Every structure is written in C-alpha cells, then in structure tokens.
Amino acid sequence: MNGRSYRGMSAEERLEERRERLISAAYDLYADPGFPETTIERLCAAARISNRAFYECFSGRDELMQTVYDRCVRETLEEMTKAIDQAPDTLASRVKTGVTSYISFVTGDRRRARIMHLEVRRAGDCLTTSRQSAVEAFIRTIESNVADLPEVTKANQRLLALGMIGAVQELLIEWVLADDPPPVGRLIDTATHIFHRAFVT
Template sequence: MSAAYTLYAKPGFAVTTIERLCSEARISNRAFYECFGSQEELLQALHERCVEESLAAVSKALQDVPDTLEARVRAGVRAYVEFATADWRRARIMHVEVRRSGDVLMMSRQRAIDSFARLVEEAWADFPEPPGVNRRLVALGVIGALQELLIEWLLAKEAPDLDELVGVAVHLFLRALAP
C-alpha cells in the first residue's frame, strides 16, 4: 500500500502498472494478488483509508469548539485542509486521482461525499436553516467548492497559501450556511 500511495499520487493511477508497483514494493506479482484482486481494489482501499482518516480528523476538531456556526465551520474546514495537505500524496489521491480513475472509484467517491455531506449537515443542524434552502444540496455545494480549492492548491503553477485557502473556504461555507 505504501508503494501505491506514492505511485498512484505521482505519476498517477492510470500510468502505474502492476509490475512497477510490485517492483517498487519489492514484492512479487503473486504476493500482490494474494492481497488485492486488482489495482482498482488497491486504489479503492487507499482512497477509503484517506477518507476515514480525514472524517476522523474533522469530527475530532468539531468536538472541542464553541457552539457557534462560525467556530464549527472554521474548525472543520481547517482540520480538513490541514489533514489533506499534510501529505501531498493524500491530497492528490483524494482530489485528483479519484476523479481521473473514472468509474473505478465512482461508488467510493460518492460514499465519501455522502459522509462529508452528513458531517456538514450535523454540524449545521443546531442553527436556523435559510428559508427555501435544502440543507443537503448546500452541504454538497460547499464540499464541491472545498474540493476545487484543494485541486487548485495541488495543480496551480503557484499554489495558494493554505491560510488563504482556508479563509476562502470558510467564507464560502459561512455565506452558504448562514440564515
């Protein structure tokens, strides 16, 4: 999994062969297939591990904050961004390779988005809902915005400063979630 973590992040899932993966991991092809049925299965396992760990980091951050919408948003966004960017490989797998893999991770990606949307909805549940606004759709929208900001951080010629990225994400979340 360690070799895949690096190779799937760069040069990328689509160009990483099982032979290269096994060579990097110093295992035989047979050993690979004893653990995973395919490269797609390994990518899914990596993606799901990253998602579980990031959900745990955000949930933990939300436990110890004042009971205000702004405090929850700031803590949750910062925890997610710090977790995702602490290792560029993680950010790349979660935000770039997951999309480039096409149908391979479609269901895994949808489960992840659903989990994050529920987390946003739970953090927002104690606060008034803007009239005529579907909480679920707003949660999906701000999650999508945060994902795009992280893709910009990964792919831009000059990556935005992480504090600036967090500030923009917090601004978007608060504008979307405020009554």
Template sequence: MLATERRAARRIRLLDAGLDLLGTVGLPATTVRAVCRKAELTTRYFYESFNDVDELIVAVFDRAVEQTAQEVVAAIAAAPADYASRARAAIQTGVMSLTDDPRRARVVLAEGLGNPALLERRGAALAAFTEITRQQVYDLLDVADADDAFVQATAHMLMGGFTDLMISHLAGALPHARDQLIDDMTDLLVMTGEGMATVLNQRQRSKSRRRAPPRARPGSPGRNRSS
C-alpha cells in the same frame, strides 16, 4: 509474527506503495508490477490481498478518504460548539490534511476522475462529507422544521466548492497562501450557513402566516350583534 499478521503487514506495504504511485505518477502508471516493485514484494503477494489493480486503487482511495474524514470529525468534536468555530476546525483540518501530504490530495481530489470504480467511490466520499456538513447545520444553526432539500442542496454546493477550490489551490491557480485560503474558505462557509439559516427561517415564518386563520374584522358579516 503470526501468518495473519504477516499478511496484514504485506497488505499495508502494498497500500503504501499504491498511495505513493497513485499520488505521484498517477493512475496509468499504477500497475501490479509497479506496485510490487515499490513494495518490494512478488506478484504472488499482491494477489494474496487484491484481485486486480482496480481493487487496490479503490482500497488506497478509501483509506485516504477515511484518514481525512477521521481527522475532520475529530477536529469538529474538539472545537467549541458553535457553527463558526466548527466551520474553522473542519476547513483547517481538511485543508491541512490534503496539503500536508500532496499524494493524498491527488488521490482524493484528482485521480478519482479517471477510473469508473474510483469515480463511484469519489461520489460516495463526497456524499459522506456532505452529510457531515448537513448534520452540523442541524446541530448548530437555528433551522427547526427546516426544508431538508434546501439544506442538502446547500451542503452539496459547499462540498463541491471546497473540492474545486482545493484542486485549484494545489494546481497553483489561486493566489492564496494556505493560511489565507483557510481564512477565506472558513468565512465563505460561515456566511453560506448563516445565510441559509436566514432563508429557511424566513420561509418558515411565511408558511406559518399562510396557515394562520384570518382574523375577523369588527362589524364583518357573521359577527354576532346585539339587537
């Protein structure tokens, strides 16, 4: 094995150890020593890949988010090209991705609130998932010439709601089994998307009526009359 390959393998071991610690015992217990002990590497090899524990934690978070995002995007691409089917594919894949590995769920949803660097990355991740939602709206719903600010606000609301529901579900605060949660979240996503499309189209028709020139009434002033 080449030196670069050995270094890459050590980095993966450190990332795996970081995920295990961050996703089980949490941020305060995820230290350089704890990570090295879990990875069975000396601190020398830790600093070969990371400047400090914050850099490792951000890398663990980014990898967990990227894995979930790739799974969701692949599921959307494989689903039939209608909003309801793709909504179910996205919700089902996202929920299963986070519940099949509770460590990933804790890293992505919870631990990011306790560290400034992770909080910034969490905001960027939510923005990326929001953009996926926004693009599906434009691709699959009839919202030509849409008010993009309204679309963005709706997408942000949907992602915020998904995040809070997942946190509550994982904490045992909801009475849902996983399959029921997927069904309910899918229905909420579909209803919200279709309702948003209805509002946008109503607004568009209203704007069109306001822009249309008034019709001249028969016998109104200025109309040419025969003498």
C-alpha cells in the same frame, strides 16, 4: 494457504504485511506519477513482492486504489470530526474549525491531497461508488454540525453541503495542480467565507 509460521509470522500476518507494503507503495505511486501511469509491475517492485503475491492481496490496481482512497477519506473524516467536537457551538466556530481541520490535514501530505481530489477522478468508474460514499459521509458530517444552530438557514441543507464540498474540492485541485499554489491559509479563508455565507440565515 496454511497456517505455518515463517520468520515468526503466521500466514495471515505475512499476508497483512504484504498488503500494507502495497498500500504504502500505492500511496506514493498513485500520487506521483499517478494512477493511470502506475502498473502492477511498478507497484510490486516498490513493495518488493512478486506479481503472484500481489494477487493474493488485491484483485488488481482498482481494488488497491479503492483501499488507499477509502483510508485517506476515513482518516480525514476522523481528524475533522475530532476537531469539530471540540469547537464552540456556533456556526462561525464550527465552520472555521471544520474547514481548517479538513484543508490542513489534506494538504499536510501532498500525496493525500492528490489522491483524494485528482487521482480519484482519473481512476474513473472503479472509484465512483467510493467517491459517492465519501461525499455522503462529508454531507452527513456537515448537516449534523449545523442543523441544530439557530442562525443556520432552513433552506435545503443537503444541497448546500453538496455545493460546499464541490467548492472545496476545486480549491484543493487548484492547490495540487498550480505551478504557484495558493497559500493554505488563503484556501482556508476562502472556503470558510463560502461556507458561512451559504449557511447563515
């Protein structure tokens, strides 16, 4: 690839622009109709690029899915951490703030909720490492925000955090798949109740 500019963009800038178009297309298509149903040809048509250009950006659908999923996780963690940092130093406040920010942000865009909680599983083995890394990141976030509070149980906090993450994931899968999804406020109240009961001494 040479460095000559085209329409005012360098080769590197053109490559990055195509990558972002593919990521945007994948964000739509991996959410609906879903990862298994989305072909490279369909992604290229949506992004308005050639198949050859696709492979200049990504090795295949799996790598593109990993990129989209990792970005969703990173943005959600940033939103959640920012909210918790501003919460009072009590278990009730941190739990309520963390749960509210997570569920509100994820459900704020149904595509994000579906990719993070349903399509990541449908993608299979190619997303196992990314999914494990995401779970570890959320475990660390939970542990770091409850460990120093006096009212928190001294039981294995890692296992409690893992169990709570699983509970929230199932609540959000129900929200994504239900014909009549439960109100987001009810999801928040349910998850907050579970978290608080799990961690309080």
